[in-house]
Amino acid sequence: MEYFLIIISAIFVNNIVLAQFLGICPFLGVSNKLSTATGMSLAVCFVITFATVVTYLLNQYLLVPFGLDFLQTIAFILVIAALVQTVEIVLKKVSPSLYQALGIFLPLITTNCAVLGVAITVVTKEFTFGSAAPHMLNLAESAVYAFATALGYGLAMVLFSGLREHLALCNVPKSFKGLPVALITVGIMAMAFLGFSGIV
Amino acid sequence: MAGRRFSLITKGFLKENPTFVLLLGMCPTLATTTSAINGLEMGLATLFVLVLSNIAISLIAPKVPDKVHIPVYIVVIATFVTVLQLLMQAFVPEVYRTLGLFIPLIVVNCIILGRAEAFAGKNGWLDSACDGLGIGLGFTVSLTVIGIIREILGNGSFFGWKFIQGDGILAFVMAPGAFLVLGYLMVIFNKIAKK
Amino acid sequence: MAAKSNLLNMALCLTLVCLFCAALLGGVYALTKEPIDNAAAAEAKAAIAQVLPEGGEISQALSAGGYEYYESRMDSVVNAYAVKTSTNGFGGLLTLMVGVLPDGTIYNTKVLSHSETPGLGAKCTSDARFMAQWKGFAAGKKLTVTKDGGDVDAITASTITSRAYAKAVEQARELVKSLQEE
Numbered sequence: 001m002e003y004f005l006i007i008i009s010a011i012f013v014n015n016i017v018l019a020q021f022l023g024i025c026p027f028l029g030v031s032n033k034l035s036t037a038t039g040m041s042l043a044v045c046f047v048i049t050f051a052t053v054v055t056y057l058l059n060q061y062l063l064v065p066f067g068l069d070f071l072q073t074i075a076f077i078l079v080i081a082a083l084v085q086t087v088e089i090v091l092k093k094v095s096p097s098l099y100q101a102l103g104i105f106l107p108l109i110t111t112n113c114a115v116l117g118v119a120i121t122v123v124t125k126e127f128t129f130g131s132a133a134p135h136m137l138n139l140a141e142s143a144v145y146a147f148a149t150a151l152g153y154g155l156a157m158v159l160f161s162g163l164r165e166h167l168a169l170c171n172v173p174k175s176f177k178g179l180p181v182a183l184i185t186v187g188i189m190a191m192a193f194l195g196f197s198g199i200v
Numbered sequence: 201m202a203g204r205r206f207s208l209i210t211k212g213f214l215k216e217n218p219t220f221v222l223l224l225g226m227c228p229t230l231a232t233t234t235s236a237i238n239g240l241e242m243g244l245a246t247l248f249v250l251v252l253s254n255i256a257i258s259l260i261a262p263k264v265p266d267k268v269h270i271p272v273y274i275v276v277i278a279t280f281v282t283v284l285q286l287l288m289q290a291f292v293p294e295v296y297r298t299l300g301l302f303i304p305l306i307v308v309n310c311i312i313l314g315r316a317e318a319f320a321g322k323n324g325w326l327d328s329a330c331d332g333l334g335i336g337l338g339f340t341v342s343l344t345v346i347g348i349i350r351e352i353l354g355n356g357s358f359f360g361w362k363f364i365q366g367d368g369i370l371a372f373v374m375a376p377g378a379f380l381v382l383g384y385l386m387v388i389f390n391k392i393a394k395k
Numbered sequence: 396m397a398a399k400s401n402l403l404n405m406a407l408c409l410t411l412v413c414l415f416c417a418a419l420l421g422g423v424y425a426l427t428k429e430p431i432d433n434a435a436a437a438e439a440k441a442a443i444a445q446v447l448p449e450g451g452e453i454s455q456a457l458s459a460g461g462y463e464y465y466e467s468r469m470d471s472v473v474n475a476y477a478v479k480t481s482t483n484g485f486g487g488l489l490t491l492m493v494g495v496l497p498d499g500t501i502y503n504t505k506v507l508s509h510s511e512t513p514g515l516g517a518k519c520t521s522d523a524r525f526m527a528q529w530k531g532f533a534a535g536k537k538l539t540v541t542k543d544g545g546d547v548d549a550i551t552a553s554t555i556t557s558r559a560y561a562k563a564v565e566q567a568r569e570l571v572k573s574l575q576e577e
Contacts, residue, residue, distance in 0.1 A: 014487075019375050021231035025310060028226065070286060070424050073304040074278035074416070081274060113227050113308040120304055126481070126488055175390040179223065183383030190376040197486060197512070234513070264408055265400035272412050279416040283423050290430035293438060297508075354513070370514040 003144050006127075010148035012196040016114055017156040018189060019197075023114030027157060028182060030105070032168070037161035041154030043102040045147070047087065047109050048118055051080050052146035055119040056139055076119050081110045114153060118146050160186065208330040212338025218311050219342035219382075220389040225311040228302045229343060230378040236359045239347025241295050242302060243340025247333070248284055249306050250315060253277045254332035257320040273316045274307070281306045311339060349381050443477045446494030446503040451475060462570050475502055476574065478567035484559040486510040489519075491560070493567035497575055499534030501564060516556030525550045525557070529564065538565040 016022050023044070031037045055076045063069050088106045091099040109115060122142040126135060137145060163185055172181050218224045225246070232242040256276050264272050285303055288296040296303065306312065315335055320328040351357055354372030356364035371377050443453055443465050451467030451474055458464070464478040474497070481490040487510035494502035504526075511517045519525060528548055532538075538561045539545025542554060549557035 021227050021375070021378065022305075024226035024230060025224075028223075070282065071420065073282050073285065073307055074275065074420070077274060077278050077307050078271075081271065111308045111310055111313065113305045116308050117301060117305055120301060175387045180383045180386040180390065183379050183386065187376045187379030187383060190379055191371065194374065194376065260412070264412075265405045267400040268405045268409055271409065275409075275412050275416055279420060282420055286423050286427040286431070290427040290434060293431075293434045367514045370512070373513040 003141070006141060006145050007148040007151075008199070010145055011152040011155060012193065013199060015152045015156055015193050015196075016118070016149050017153060018186070018193045020117070022117040023112050023153060026105075026108055026112050027153075027160070028179065028186075030108075031157055031161040031164055031182075034158065034161045034165060036105075037157045038154075039101050040105045040108075041150075041157045043105040043109060044112065044114065044153055045150040046102075047080075047084060047106075048115050048150040048153075049143060049147045050087070051083055051115050052119050052122055053139070053143050054083060055079055056122060056142045059123045060139075072120065072123070073116075077116055080115055080119065084110050114149075118149050122146065156189070160189065163189075205327065205330045208327060209334040209337070212334035212336070213341060214393070216335065216338070217342060217389075218335055218339045219346075220386055221393070222311075222314075224314055225309045225339060227305065228309065229346065230375075230382060232299055232302050233343055233347040233350055233378060233381075234373050235351040235355065235357075236344055236347040238298060239343035239345075240340065242299055243336070243343040245284060245288070245299065245303060246306055246309060246311070246339055247336030249277065249280045250312050250336040250339075251329055251332035252280045253312055254315055254320040254328040255325050256280070257316045258323055258325045258328035261321040269321065270313075273313060273321075277312055277316070278307050311335065346378075346381055346385065349385070350377055353377070353381075442492045442505050442507060445505050446477050446492050447475045448494075448496075448502060453477075459574060460570055462566070464570065464574075473497060476567075476571050478570050479507070480563040480566040480570075482559040482563040482566070484509060484511050485516045485553070485555040486512055489556070489559050489563060491563045491567070493564050495567050495571040497571070499568055499572060501529050501532035501568065504529040504560075504564060511553070511556050516550070516553045518550050518553065519556055519560055522550050524548065532564070534568075538562070538568065 010016075014020060017024065017027050026040060026044075030040045058075060058079060059069070059072065063071060063075060068075075084106055088099075091102065091106075122137050122145060127137055127141075127145075160182075164182060167181060167185065176184075212218065214221075216222060219226075219229055228242050228246070233239040253273075253276055257273055260272070260276070261269070281304060284306070285296070288303065315331060319331045323331070348358065350372045351359075352368070354368045354370060354374075354377055356362060356366070356368040369377075372381065440453070447453065447465075447467045448469075451469050454466040454468070456463055456465060462478055462480060464476055466473050467475040467477070476495050476497075478493050478495060479490065480493060481488050483489070489509045489511065490507040492505045492507055494504065496502055506520045509517065509519065511519060525548065532546075537545040538547060540547045540549040540554060540557050540561060542549060543558070545561065547557060547561045
C-alpha cells in the first residue's frame, strides 16, 4: 500500500517538473518531438533510479558514518557524473541499438538537476504517506520513489511534446513563438496537475 | 580597458540576460521566485558562486589538461557551492531553509558551467570576475523582477509590504503562475528586444 | 591554451584539485561548525520557549513513544511539556511544536515546517482566529474540526490542513497524558 502511495504521489501529486521545478532545461530543450522526448525520458528514468540507489548507499555507509554529510553536494555530483559516463561506455559495448536510441541524451543528464535533486531529496527529507508515521526513506522506498519520480518526468515530457508538436503548426503571434507559448502551455498543464494535490 | 570591463558587467542585464535571452538556469528561476525577496536571495547566492568559480577557473584553466577540464570545473563549482551552503547555514539559516534544495542545485545550474566553458576558461581573472558579476547581476535582477510580479499578483504585496487586504490570485504563487509569468515576460522581452 | 592531456598530468591534476578543494572545505567546515550548531540550537530553543509558560527551566531533548519532547520545570516540578509532532497535511509534512500543560490544556502551538498551499492551508501560520484558539485550548475539548463534530474552528476552505493540525496537537496531548500516568 505504501509503495502504491509513493508512486501516485511522485508521479501525479508532486510531479517533478510541474510541481517541483526540477529538470526544466531538458524538459524545454528536447520536447520538440515526441520521439526524442520518449528517448530522453527513458534515459532519465534509468539514470535517476540507478544514481539514487548508488548515492543513497554512499551517503548511508560512507558519508554519515564519518560525519561528512556536508560533502553531500560535491560527492553526489561526482558520482552522478562518473555514473553517467560509465553507463554510456557500457551501453555502447553491450547494446549498440539502445545506445543509438539513448546515447545522445546521456551527456546531457549530468547537468539535469532532476537527478541531483532526487538524490539529495531522498537523503535529507522526511516523507509521510497515508497514515504511516513520518520517516526517512529506506533503500527500497528510495528506489521506488526515484523510479516513480522519473516516470512522472516521462509523463510530463511525453504529454508536453505531444502538445508542442501541435503548437508548432499553430499560427501564434510573433513574439509568442517558440519558448514563450511553450511556457504558457506548461503553466496550464501545471494548473491541471494541481487538481491531483491532496489525494495522497 | 575600463570601458570593456564595464560592458562585461552591463551586458548581463539585456544583451546576454541569462534568463530571458540565454534561457539558462530555469529551475531556480521558476522555483524560488514565489516572492521578491526569495528571488533576490537566490540571485545573490548564484552570483556568489558564479564570481568565485569564474575567478578560480580562469586561474587554473591554463594548467588543466584538456580532457579532464569538465570534471575539474565541476569539482571547483561544487566546492564553492558547499562553502556557500555552510556559510548560509551558519549565518542565515532562515534563508537557507526557504531556498532549500535549490542551494545545492546551484552546482547543476547551467549558467555557471556555461560561463566557465565559454568565458572563464579563456580569459584573465579580472575579466572573468567582471563577467561573473555581470551575468550574476543580470540573473539576480531577472529573478527579482519575476518575484516582484508573482508577489504582487499572488499575494498583493511588494517585498512583504501588503497593499491589499486579503489574498491575491493564488495561482501566481503556486507552480502554474511561475510558468505563466515567465512566459509572458519573455513575450514582452522579445517585443522590446526586436525593436 | 589548455595543456596537452596525458594520463599522468590528468591524474595529477584531478588529484591536486580534489586535495585542494577537500582542504578548503574541511577548513570552512571547521570554521562554520560552531555557528551552525549555535544557530540550530537557538532556533530550537526559541520555538520551545514560545510554546511554554515563561520562566521555566527547559530540559534537554527527551524522547518517548517516538516523539521528541522537552520538559519545563518550575521549582523542580514539571509545569509544562513541549512536544514535537508531525502529521500529513494537504501538501506534505506538517510539523508542530505543541506546548501542553500537565492537566492536558494546550498552552500554545507553533508551526515548525509545512508545505501547505499558499493562501489556503499555509494560513495555519498567519490566520489570527485559527492560531488564537490554541492558546489555552481546554483539556476537555475535542481535538477534531467542528465539521467532524469536534471543537476546532477550521481555516476557511482548508479543512484538510486544519484536521492535520488538530491531529498533531492531539498526538502531543496523548503523549503528555501517557507521561502523566507513568
